[in-house]
Amino acid sequence: KKPLLEFLMVECVFIVFVVMAQAVIIRAREVREHLEQLTKSEQELMVERAISDKLLKIDALTGLYNHKTFHEYLVSLLEQCESNGLRLQLALFDIDNFKRVNDTYGHWVGDLVLKEVAAKVGGLIGLNDFAARYGGEEFAVIFTDKSIHEAYAAAEELRLKIAAMEHPYAGGKPITVSIGLCDYQLGDGKEKLFRKTDHALYxxxxxGKNAVVTASAAHDDDNILSYA
Structure with missing residues (x-):
């Protein structure tokens, strides 16, 4: 009887041990699954936030940065200009005779033109440069770490490449842009930089349109009011 009793006790202990071990394993699995779910939820939340943040910064039609983000970035860069001597040029340009495109072929064609011009701009600027849709058919590019001659060459390349694009749905006629370019001078501030660049665009x-004009060249034109 005694060996039988001992055997039953050992069996009971073994069964209890097995049951406890299974409970521990199940609990560990539940904890792991819970942690995985939390991690997945956090990752999904991060992705949603990133998408939401991007949508707030990007112009929905063109995929370039929007007007608000452009100004935020420009203010930050101008601070770098004043404190660290960063070189910066601002280019403002808009599509020549864009109203005629809309009136002749419809707004959906106008939107296609805006998208294609924006894509060309985004594909041509450097990694340290910044392009935005400034409003309507007007765009803005901030060139950084370039001389005024390098920025002028980049703006001229933009003008030429845009003019060379084909638009069969818009009558096959070339779409051109006029560009005003200004080299930032220390102490000018954002408002004066914009006045000079706008003046060059004017x-x-x-x-005659389809041209790049620098603020210094516009200032030298006696027929145009100087902002200096």
């Missing part, structure tokens, strides 16, 4: 428009 000069480009009134000199």
């Amino acid at each position: 000069a480009a428009k009134h000199s």
